[in-house]
Amino acid sequence: MRLAVCITGASGAPYAYRLLRALKGQAELVISPEGEEVIRTETGRSPKDFKSLASAWYANDDFHAPLASGSAPLDALAIVPCSMNTLSKIALGLSDNLITRAAAVTLKEGRKLVLVPRETPLSAVHLEHMLTIARLGGTVLPAMPGFYHNPETMDDLVDFVVARILDHLGVEHDLMRPWATKA
Ligand SMILES: Cc1cc2nc3c(=O)[nH]c(=O)nc-3n(C[C@H](O)[C@H](O)[C@H](O)COP(=O)(O)O)c2cc1C
Numbered sequence: 001m002r003l004a005v006c007i008t009g010a011s012g013a014p015y016a017y018r019l020l021r022a023l024k025g026q027a028e029l030v031i032s033p034e035g036e037e038v039i040r041t042e043t044g045r046s047p048k049d050f051k052s053l054a055s056a057w058y059a060n061d062d063f064h065a066p067l068a069s070g071s072a073p074l075d076a077l078a079i080v081p082c083s084m085n086t087l088s089k090i091a092l093g094l095s096d097n098l099i100t101r102a103a104a105v106t107l108k109e110g111r112k113l114v115l116v117p118r119e120t121p122l123s124a125v126h127l128e129h130m131l132t133i134a135r136l137g138g139t140v141l142p143a144m145p146g147f148y149h150n151p152e153t154m155d156d157l158v159d160f161v162v163a164r165i166l167d168h169l170g171v172e173h174d175l176m177r178p179w180a181t182k183a
Helices: 013-022 033-043 047-051 084-092 098-108 124-135 154-169
Strands: 003-007 027-031 056-058 076-082 112-117
Touching: 003 013, 003 033, 003 098, 013 027, 013 033, 013 047, 013 076, 013 154, 027 033, 027 047, 027 098, 033 047, 076 084, 076 098, 076 154, 084 098, 084 112, 084 124, 098 112, 112 124, 112 154
Parallel strands: 003 027, 003 076, 027 056, 076 112
Antiparallel strands: none
């Protein structure tokens, strides 16, 4: 399975770090400049630490990267976290950087696109763009951890969201047991 993860400048960099670790080096990676800033603010790690968890990484202005072309094999793309800026551009069909181009390619090729926005409250503009993404076949998976698994740590909350992302990417994991089989 060929996967790509993109990180944009919304709050939620710990989700991306956990996701990259769970994917065990099998994902390609793009980080927007604002995504790099949020990584530094929220994780105390450097973008380099995130890149070291990927099979390859590309600059966000690199339109020659394989992710920019539908002819490059890719099964799924996850944007984690996804800023409202990037989500809105994707809904409008804009391709002004590698992340929005890769998302546009993923949609046009009928491949799996998972966007993990983090914003609150949501304006009508945000909601309309999310509806557009859903109608285009993308999955809008907000970073909204549940509490029914009785989280004790921040990692438990992060794992909740990352488990749902992996479920939607079709990647097996043991981050959380499904509710029905919970002991
Ligand atoms: C510390 C920090 C936190 C931010 N959190 C959010 C957020 O949670 N959601 C969001 O949509 N934008 C957030 N932003 C604003 C985005 O970074 C900004 O809209 C930027 O243009 C996004 O660019 P990108 O989509 O290319 O990454 C945040 C910015 C900073 C500096």
